[in-house]
Amino acid sequence: MKREAVEELVTSIVETIIADTDMELVDVEYVRERDWYLRVYLDKQGGVDLDDCQMVSEKLSEVLDKKDPIKENYLLEVSSPGLDRVLKKEKDFIRYKGSKVDVQLFKPVNGSKQFTGELGDYTDTTITIITEKETMTLERSAIAQIRLHFEF
Known part of the structure; x- marks a missing residue:
């Protein structure tokens, strides 16, 4: 699956996961550095905390494990975009x-x-x-x- 397709699929899955929360999806990146990384950036008023990231990570992992759309081995990271966040949207x-x-x-x-x-x-x-x-x-x-x- 191409990088853009992975990012679109994960965006759709994460938006479903966080639909009933006060979180927003900031960005999804599927990039190869030394290894492949699937990074999901979340935010909310006051900032996301570890529990927010863990919940999304667990639910996203469960869906991705069932569908298995990504053939490469990758590391999943769910976090805040940080203070120096990239502006895209x-x-x-x-x-x-x-x-x-x-x-x-x-x-x-x-x-x-x-x-x-x-x-x-x-x-x-x-x-x-x-x-x-x-x-x-x-x-x-x-x-x-x-x-x-x-x-x-």
């Missing part, structure tokens, strides 16, 4: 508009591939980032990743 851009973000581009703009600034307006095709020096409207296709900025 429209609801992320709505929720975090005005927040400080780190933007990584595929190709340099003005000599740099990384910017930190305030998340401004967005459309289906563009995102505006307000930096200390300028306001930049970037094509979404040029953006490799946008994360919430975290200062230590």
